[in-house]
Amino acid sequence: MTVTEPASESVAPPAGPVVKVTDAWKLHKLGDEIVRALVNVNLEVRTGEFVCLMGPSGSGKSTLLNIIGGLDRPTKGTVEITGRDTSKITESQFAALRHDTIGFIFQSYNLIPFLSAVENVELPLMFEPYDRKALRQRATDLLNLVGLSHRLDHQPAKMSGGEQQRTAIARSLISNPTLILADEPTANLDHRTGEVVVQTLRDLCSELGVTVVASTHDPAVAEQASRVVRMKDGQIQAE
Amino acid sequence: MLKYGLAYGLLSSQRRAREMLLPAITIATGAFLVVIVFAMSAGIKKQAAGLGHADEIGHAIVLIAVTVLLVGVVEAAVATTRTIAHRTRELGVLGATGVRSRPVLVALLVEPVVTAFFGALGGAVVAAVAGVVLSAVGAAKSGVSASGTTTGIVIAVAVSVVAAAVTSVVPIWRAVNRPPIKSLSAS
Numbered sequence: 001m002t003v004t005e006p007a008s009e010s011v012a013p014p015a016g017p018v019v020k021v022t023d024a025w026k027l028h029k030l031g032d033e034i035v036r037a038l039v040n041v042n043l044e045v046r047t048g049e050f051v052c053l054m055g056p057s058g059s060g061k062s063t064l065l066n067i068i069g070g071l072d073r074p075t076k077g078t079v080e081i082t083g084r085d086t087s088k089i090t091e092s093q094f095a096a097l098r099h100d101t102i103g104f105i106f107q108s109y110n111l112i113p114f115l116s117a118v119e120n121v122e123l124p125l126m127f128e129p130y131d132r133k134a135l136r137q138r139a140t141d142l143l144n145l146v147g148l149s150h151r152l153d154h155q156p157a158k159m160s161g162g163e164q165q166r167t168a169i170a171r172s173l174i175s176n177p178t179l180i181l182a183d184e185p186t187a188n189l190d191h192r193t194g195e196v197v198v199q200t201l202r203d204l205c206s207e208l209g210v211t212v213v214a215s216t217h218d219p220a221v222a223e224q225a226s227r228v229v230r231m232k233d234g235q236i237q238a239e
Numbered sequence: 240m241l242k243y244g245l246a247y248g249l250l251s252s253q254r255r256a257r258e259m260l261l262p263a264i265t266i267a268t269g270a271f272l273v274v275i276v277f278a279m280s281a282g283i284k285k286q287a288a289g290l291g292h293a294d295e296i297g298h299a300i301v302l303i304a305v306t307v308l309l310v311g312v313v314e315a316a317v318a319t320t321r322t323i324a325h326r327t328r329e330l331g332v333l334g335a336t337g338v339r340s341r342p343v344l345v346a347l348l349v350e351p352v353v354t355a356f357f358g359a360l361g362g363a364v365v366a367a368v369a370g371v372v373l374s375a376v377g378a379a380k381s382g383v384s385a386s387g388t389t390t391g392i393v394i395a396v397a398v399s400v401v402a403a404a405v406t407s408v409v410p411i412w413r414a415v416n417r418p419p420i421k422s423l424s425a426s
Contacts, residue, residue: 071335071420091418092339099337110332110423114254124336127243127343175336 016083018179018211019045019068024077026063026234037063038074039234045213047178050205052222053215055231061215062183064231068213069102069181070094082178099124103172105182105214109164111156111171117143117163118152121170142170146200162193169200173210180204182214186221198224244342248349258325259354262318266355266403267362269311270395274366276304277391282381308398311359315399316406319351323414330414331422340415347411348404355403356396363392 026038038060045051053061066072067079070086079086082101086094098104111120119126121139143152146166156164165185172180182201186194198221204210205226214221222228230237252259280300287296323330326347333343370383414422 066420069335071418071423095334095337095339097337098335102337104335106423110328112329112332114251119250123332124338126247127240127338127346129240129243171336 017044017046018082019043019213020080021068022078024067024074024079026067026072027075036234038067041236043229043236045211047211048205048209050202050212050224050226052225052228053213053231054222054228059231060234061231065181065183065213065215069104070098099175101178103175103177103180105168105172105180105185107184107187109156109168111164111167113156116153116155117148117159117167120167121174123171124174139174142173143167146170161189162196165189165197166200169197178211180210180212182212184215186216186218191220194218194221240339240342241345244345245349248346251346252350252353255350259350262314262321263354263358263361265314265318266311266358266399267365269307269314270359270362270399271366272307273304273311273395274363274388274391275370276300276307277394278366278370278383278388279379279381281384281387282379286381311399312402312406315351315355315403318354319403319407319410322350323410327414327422327425331419334419334422343415344411347415348407351403351407352400355399359396359399363395367392
């Protein structure tokens, strides 16, 4: 796996855990009822780990991922990303942290329909003053990395689900992140395509030292992980 | 940073031209009416003066023009709301990847402004041509004035563009600053 110089400043791997969730609770109000989406969750993820959050629907996997990525905030408890306590930073500071440190992969890919594959990969850095040629080269290299060198100019509608998800993986890497959060990355894919996507995520951990936290229902995905965290009713049941 | 937002906005406007067609046509309709009213107003006023009702007719023409312009403003606002609804997930992705709000605001403002400009210009040009044709075949008894047509074109395009920008800023700013999780979970 070789790519050109990262378009953003590379972040040195943290000495401590990349992710540290301490006593995190997430409560939602649903009418008169209080729903406990997360209950006293504690989790540490170290550099280069591929951690799978497993559990049935409604077990709190996605909520935990969203809280780690700052898309949502815990009702109680703290989340540290690369040693930085995110409960003490503003939304815009968290956005900057996400931009530099975290890559997201979504279940439904969330590619921009009117952009080509290479433009979708460039998207997170399109609004920054990077050299356009260098950015294009890096995006091209990342698409090569995920085996999509033949799809650079294709729009999402002209790509298969697996190709769209691999484009989303390439997009998550454009800022050279320390951490990738993947929410059910294989849920919309057939078994064989899902295997390719999981293998790609695994390669990112082993060869680029990226830390991956993924949620899944699929035991085949969990088998590839370096650690499996089982969740039920918003709680971590076992590791 | 803002110039990159502008570049992204122009790229998306170019690629989303088909989606912009309907709002452009509604804005064009408003602009068409504005130009026709202004083009014929001088002749109508002249005829009204002959009948001794210049002031009343003049006020009525201004009222019609203002009403038509207000319809154009509402059309621009509706078009923006529709655009934001279509692009909610895109905003969620931009938010999740930590893109700053201001260049995104600029990027999303480009589309309603471009739609308003080309829609109004298109409607105004069609109205000007229609004015010439009506005049040539004698269907506009009160006459069609070149200066009124020009004034109508300038007012229609300027008001449409300004209205599109003004009515778009607040809803786009709200959408851009919505938590990304809400935008991503929107259907």
